[in-house]
Amino acid sequence: MPFKLKMDPASVARRERYSVRMSDPDFKARKLATNKEWQRNNPEKWNKALTTAVRNVQKASKARRDAAAGPKPERCPICLLPFTPTGPRKAVWDHNHRTGKFRGWICCFDNRMLGMVQDSPDTLRRAALYIETDEARNPALPWQKRTK
Numbered sequence: 114m115p116f117k118l119k120m121d122p123a124s125v126a127r128r129e130r131y132s133v134r135m136s137d138p139d140f141k142a143r144k145l146a147t148n149k150e151w152q153r154n155n156p157e158k159w160n161k162a163l164t165t166a167v168r169n170v171q172k173a174s175k176a177r178r179d180a181a182a183g184p185k186p187e188r189c190p191i192c193l194l195p196f197t198p199t200g201p202r203k204a205v206w207d208h209n210h211r212t213g214k215f216r217g218w219i220c221c222f223d224n225r226m227l228g229m230v231q232d233s234p235d236t237l238r239r240a241a242l243y244i245e246t247d248e249a250r251n252p253a254l255p256w257q258k259r260t261k
């Protein structure tokens with residue numbers, strides 16, 4: 114489903130009128146000069162406005178990206194635990210670091226784990242073999258349960 118930014122009709126009309134007025138070079142020069150002066154006289158407000166604008170762009174970009182990724186599954190495909198709204202089991206957008214392409218939704222904890230092994234399947238296989246070899250040599254007693 115393509116992402117569409119929702120704007121009320123009044124805002125769309127105001128933007129359109131502003132765009133037409135800004136095509137006049139004299140108006141544009143006056144407007145930019147006035148804006149620059151306001152920015153110089155109100156540095157705190159200007160910084161706050163910039164921060165808000167950057168955050169809104171980031172929010173829209175993230176919403177577009179999440180919409181393109183499709184629906185989130187209920188569980189992490191790696192640890193199989195259900196996603197939670199916050200914390201280490203929160204669903205995060207995982208991507209291939211070589212191609213930059215979306216791989217899937219996984220939990221925050223497993224995303225960090227993949228980052229720590231630098232997305233290396235060989236490292237993960239050796240880690241599994243390491244754990245399995247130890248467990249074959251030193252089997253756990255019946256009451257020493259695995260946590261996962």
Ligand SMILES: [Zn+2]
Pocket residue numbers: 189190191192193194219220221222223
């Ligand atoms: Zn997980």
